[in-house]
Amino acid sequence: MLMRKRLFQIWPLMALLVMLLLAACGDATATTAPAAVATTARATTAAATTNAPTTTTVATTTAATTAAATTASATTAPATTMATTTAPATTAAIATTAASATTAAGKSGPTNYPLSISDDAKRSVKFDKAPSKIVSLAPSNTELLYALGLGDKIVGVDEYSNYPDDTKQKEKVGGFSNTNIEKVVALNPDLVLAAGITSKQLLTSLETRNLTVVVLDPPTLAGVAANMKLLGQIANVPDKAEAAISAFQGKLDSIAVKIKEAKAKPRVFYELDPTLFTVGPGSFIDDMIQKAGGQNIVTDASNPYPQLNQEAVVSKDPEVILLGDDSGGVDSPEKILSRPGWENISAVKNKRITAVNADLVNRPGPRAALGVEAIAKALYPDLFK
Amino acid sequence: MKQVQDLNKLEQMVGTREKEPSSPNPFVRSQSLVFFSTRKRRLTLISFSLLALVFTLIICVTFGSVAVPFATTFKVIWNHTIGLLWPLAPDYTKGMDTIIWQIRLPRLVLAACVGAGLAGSGAIYQGLFRNPLADPYLVGVAQGAAVGAVAAIVLPLPAFIYAAGAVQWGAFLGAIAAVAIVYNLARVSGEIGNTTLLLAGVAIGSLGAAVTTLLTYLHNEKLATIYGWLLGGFNASGSWDNVSMMFPYLAIGAVISLLAGRRLNVLQMGEEQAMQLGLNVSLLKLILVIAATLMAAAAVSVSGIIGFVGLVVPHLVRMLTGQDYRQLLPLSLVWGGIFMVLTDSIARTVLSPAELPVSIITAFFGGPFFIYILRRRRKFQGRQA
Numbered sequence: 001m002l003m004r005k006r007l008f009q010i011w012p013l014m015a016l017l018v019m020l021l022l023a024a025c026g027d028a029t030a031t032t033a034p035a036a037v038a039t040t041a042r043a044t045t046a047a048a049t050t051n052a053p054t055t056t057t058v059a060t061t062t063a064a065t066t067a068a069a070t071t072a073s074a075t076t077a078p079a080t081t082m083a084t085t086t087a088p089a090t091t092a093a094i095a096t097t098a099a100s101a102t103t104a105a106g107k108s109g110p111t112n113y114p115l116s117i118s119d120d121a122k123r124s125v126k127f128d129k130a131p132s133k134i135v136s137l138a139p140s141n142t143e144l145l146y147a148l149g150l151g152d153k154i155v156g157v158d159e160y161s162n163y164p165d166d167t168k169q170k171e172k173v174g175g176f177s178n179t180n181i182e183k184v185v186a187l188n189p190d191l192v193l194a195a196g197i198t199s200k201q202l203l204t205s206l207e208t209r210n211l212t213v214v215v216l217d218p219p220t221l222a223g224v225a226a227n228m229k230l231l232g233q234i235a236n237v238p239d240k241a242e243a244a245i246s247a248f249q250g251k252l253d254s255i256a257v258k259i260k261e262a263k264a265k266p267r268v269f270y271e272l273d274p275t276l277f278t279v280g281p282g283s284f285i286d287d288m289i290q291k292a293g294g295q296n297i298v299t300d301a302s303n304p305y306p307q308l309n310q311e312a313v314v315s316k317d318p319e320v321i322l323l324g325d326d327s328g329g330v331d332s333p334e335k336i337l338s339r340p341g342w343e344n345i346s347a348v349k350n351k352r353i354t355a356v357n358a359d360l361v362n363r364p365g366p367r368a369a370l371g372v373e374a375i376a377k378a379l380y381p382d383l384f385k
Numbered sequence: 386m387k388q389v390q391d392l393n394k395l396e397q398m399v400g401t402r403e404k405e406p407s408s409p410n411p412f413v414r415s416q417s418l419v420f421f422s423t424r425k426r427r428l429t430l431i432s433f434s435l436l437a438l439v440f441t442l443i444i445c446v447t448f449g450s451v452a453v454p455f456a457t458t459f460k461v462i463w464n465h466t467i468g469l470l471w472p473l474a475p476d477y478t479k480g481m482d483t484i485i486w487q488i489r490l491p492r493l494v495l496a497a498c499v500g501a502g503l504a505g506s507g508a509i510y511q512g513l514f515r516n517p518l519a520d521p522y523l524v525g526v527a528q529g530a531a532v533g534a535v536a537a538i539v540l541p542l543p544a545f546i547y548a549a550g551a552v553q554w555g556a557f558l559g560a561i562a563a564v565a566i567v568y569n570l571a572r573v574s575g576e577i578g579n580t581t582l583l584l585a586g587v588a589i590g591s592l593g594a595a596v597t598t599l600l601t602y603l604h605n606e607k608l609a610t611i612y613g614w615l616l617g618g619f620n621a622s623g624s625w626d627n628v629s630m631m632f633p634y635l636a637i638g639a640v641i642s643l644l645a646g647r648r649l650n651v652l653q654m655g656e657e658q659a660m661q662l663g664l665n666v667s668l669l670k671l672i673l674v675i676a677a678t679l680m681a682a683a684a685v686s687v688s689g690i691i692g693f694v695g696l697v698v699p700h701l702v703r704m705l706t707g708q709d710y711r712q713l714l715p716l717s718l719v720w721g722g723i724f725m726v727l728t729d730s731i732a733r734t735v736l737s738p739a740e741l742p743v744s745i746i747t748a749f750f751g752g753p754f755f756i757y758i759l760r761r762r763r764k765f766q767g768r769q770a
Binding site: 160175176177178272273274275276277298300301302306307308309310311312314315316317325327328329330331332334335338339340341343344358 | 449450451479480483484487488489491492537538541542544547548551552602605606607609610612613614616618620621623624625626733736737738739740742
């Protein structure tokens with residue numbers, strides 16, 4: 001009798017534990033929501049609000065800015081003329097643009113060590129030789145390393161790195177908030193590539209263990225190109241860096257050429273979550289929307305990731321709604337279509353709601369150009385058939 | 386019949402107690418000028434408060450993120466209510482109609498319902514446990530709801546379940562499950578001890594918080610969505626659907642709290658005395674816990690976790706109008722609604738077009754005001770003694 005009563009009191013607890021177990025299994029087996037899809041940008045939103053001082057969202061090195069400026073000026077000038085030229089001429093123009101961009105950005109010969117550089121967190125780092133064992137702490141960094149042909153130098157990656165497939169064989173050193181410092185130290189890397197999401201505490205604790213840390217946190221697409229160049233310089237692979245930059249920039253330029261044909265820029269609302277957190281000026285995704293030929297409805301916000309009032313969304317009448325997560329679940333285009341009060345929004349009336357691949361839009365790495373293309377496709381379906 | 390006579394007798398007894406010097410504990414016994422109110426005073430207070438709620442709603446519906454003239458606001462609301470019989474000429478755009486009738490008004494009404502639900506259940510819990518620190522979140526409502534909602538967000542559920550409002554139902558059932566567990570754990574040989582119940586609430590609360598943290602940790606990719614839900618607010622949830630979902634629970638709670646006022650007054654004498662007077666204490670407890678939990682769970686499921694209202698509003702009402710539960714319960718409901726409508730109006734306009742989480746405002750304004758009232762009352766009593 002006593003036993004039965006005890007059992008009765010304990011069953012809800014057991015139910016809780018079973019629920020927990022289920023959730024854990026869901027994590028391991030789920031195919032619809034892969035655990036490895038970490039979203040740098042969105043995670044930064046949360047981090048920025050919870051512990052503001054640890055994340056630096058707008059940090060550019062002087063090197064990055066100058067490179068960005070030169071790249072931008074080099075590309076915009078031909079781009080305007082490109083609209084009128086024929087297709088083969090266009091490709092040629094793009095090639096020259098990319099080349100001119102890299103040469104304009106500075107010397108591209110082999111690196112002379114010792115080398116002193118300044119990273120996106122304005123830290124100055126010295127190298128005596130090209131790094132041979134690299135640990136990457138963010139998926140964007142991992143992709144950047146592979147793009148520069150440095151994949152075989154990687155000895156450890158964060159657990160969210162999932163591209164390219166080769167990454168799966170690499171040693172995992174933990175997530176963003178729970179990097180295993182012991183493991184990083186044990187791998188004995190001569191370069192640790194951190195990102196904007198990496199906490200200050202982690203940076204400090206890596207530095208106190210005499211590890212060489214470089215923070216890559218590009219605020220814009222141009223910053224990605226600048227980082228490619230920087231990494232090429234550090235690892236003494238200037239040719240590979242140039243090739244990666246021209247591929248990256250070439251993609252962006254071809255998008256720019258295509259959207260030149262469009263008459264007006266559509267108004268875009270980018271939804272991060274169902275409580276209407278979105279991206280504003282100063283965020284990487286805002287830059288991607290602009291490069292894709294869109295016009296973000298958020299033009300004035302106190303922070304790069306504001307929560308937008310529902311009235312404001314309705315009154316600004318976006319023509320396209322982008323959903324920053326294509327893994328389904330709580331938020332989906334269907335849910336937005338059935339939201340009360342949204343039926344008069346142009347995007348809802350014309351059913352122009354697209355969920356974009358989170359891996360492409362949330363990682364400030366080489367595949368960001370594909371992210372821009374995905375957004376451009378959603379904005380101009382007729383031009384990207 | 387006998388019971389009612391006993392209650393009357395007891396009320397007289399308590400009434401005479403008022404003349405004795407007040408207890409050093411400012412919460413437990415008569416700290417207001419009038420312990421028991423007359424029927425007339427009570428009705429006046431309640432009807433004035435209801436008028437204040439209506440007035441607040443009218444004022445707050447006229448301003449928001451998008452500027453809508455007062456006359457238009459009035460016409461829109463008229464045309465959707467009384468205007469169904471005697472319509473006014475709609476000289477406003479469809480967008481204005483949507484903003485007022487589909488977004489702003491339901492949001493305000495939902496805020497009023499949630500505020501009423503939280504404050505009403507807080508008042509019930511405080512009276513039931515005779516503990517000034519009791520509030521809906523202390524018996525596990527918030528943490529239970531968080532576990533349910535976060536589990537619904539991270540579990541790979543089929544799409545149709547999400548379409549049916551998985552997160553909302555997860556929160557609602559989670560909250561009820563948590564309170565049920567707490568209630569069962571606190572039952573020692575058929576009786577519910579107050580201390581045991583609060584301790585069980587704290588224990589289950591921290592267990593729930595741990596589960597929430599674990600689920601969030603395992604599913605970093607859903608961080609933005611989880612964070613958005615935990616912040617709470619009415620930006621996305623303010624719709625007539627949610628109002629009609631919440632309203633039945635609020636109505637049940639309100640009716641029960643109107644009927645239970647006198648019995649709660651008797652219970653303040655202590656459980657043994659109340660039992661000797663013929664009050665079925667355990668039945669009263671069960672009914673009131675169910676009523677309060679339904680109100681709080683419904684509130685939390687539509688709004689996320691908004692702290693402070695359930696704790697502070699009943700205390701403010703108590704300090705301003707007295708200990709009599711026959712008026713304390715209805716007044717808490719109404720003033721909880723007013724408090725929430727006001728704070729949410731600040732939340733949706735102060736950073737416009739961006740949002741500020743309402744939970745920050747409730748604490749920011751409620752806290753200092755609470756301290757002010759508390760100090761003023763103490764001083765007043767000090768002079769009196």
